Amino acid sequence: MALDLSRVGERERLKARREPYWQRLRAGCFLGFRPSKRGGKGSWIARIYDDDTGKYQVKSLGDFGTFAGNAMFAVAKKKAETLADLVETGGEIRVKVETVADACREYAADRPEAEKRFQRYVYGEPVAKIKLEKLRRRHLVEWRKRLEERPSLVSRSRDGDAHFRKRAPSTVNRDMAVFRAALARIKSPGAPNTEAAWQEALKSIPNANGQRTLYLDRAQRKLMLKFVAADAEPFVRALCLLPLRPGALAGLKVADFERWTSELTIGQDKNGKPRRIQLPDEAAKLLADQTENKLPTAPLFMRSNGKPWNKDSWKHPIAAGVLEAGLPKNATAYTFRHSTITDLVTAGLPLLTIAQISGTSVEMIERHYGHLASDAAVKALSELEL
Incomplete structure (x- = not known):
């Protein structure tokens, strides 16, 4: 109906x-x-x-x-x-941008990850209603203080109890970076050291990005797949085979995978820009199996209740599988992405290619994995024979 x-x-x-x-x-x-x-x-x-x-x-x-x-x-x-x-009749809808919230909506029109952050941390705040021409540094200082004091949700138990931790500096930086970018598209920076210098309130916390160190080798990942719940196994297996963000993988639809060419279109990701990648045979077969008897608009990876995976639903089976397999307790869905990227870097794949596949920048790959590329190069040189 x-x-x-x-x-x-x-x-x-x-x-x-x-x-x-x-x-x-x-x-x-x-x-x-x-x-x-x-x-x-x-x-x-x-x-x-x-x-x-x-x-x-x-x-x-x-x-x-x-x-x-x-x-x-x-x-x-x-x-x-x-x-x-x-x-x-050939006209164009012009969006009137007057307030901070308007600027955020304009920026997030084709950036779903940004829209989610704005929904959580901006739209419900007093700063959202402020006219852009009246926006001052003090407004954003107050907003930032509340953001830094706001705890991060770590997990939610089966009975609904939420578990929180102190918001990490790197998380604060990510939230501020998107907000800063949205405002910068509309509003010019103010004169330094004045109330008009709104941009100064959103400066990043220095040295906030910690090194990603937890790595699960192939044997550990295979062991994990033996213990994870049956309905979560295809989703976790895909995390082990592809260097994608868990949220991007969970957002895939059946229509995003072209089984005849083994190509995957990733549209719902952090940067909001669709990209198309060629899959290796094992990953292509896994995704092809997930398309069976599903409509094009159905989730490619589906829970037993027919709904797509999300951060609240994948945490429990992954945590249980980690515990059963005897793996480090701090292993998460992102650990699989990090481990897969690590394997690609140590295998000698060009950093630009890895960045394109994983949906990040070469700068981020170099920052977190550059030392591995150097180690791989030294190893390759040591194996040369005269």
């Missing part, structure tokens, strides 16, 4: 999520509704297909909080159809 957003009761029963609930108004014109996680009115979004670019234009319409519940749909529908008329 098609969703009817005009019904107040039907909207109120919708569960809060990042992806809006869409209703088709006419060919190429959709109206979306995103319920509020905090019990607010929710927000409305228009999505219009642009024949000239072959892509959809998306614009937030607001919450229409001043209207009665049964009138919101009519107002949102009218706005969406007006925008559709504009696009269909």
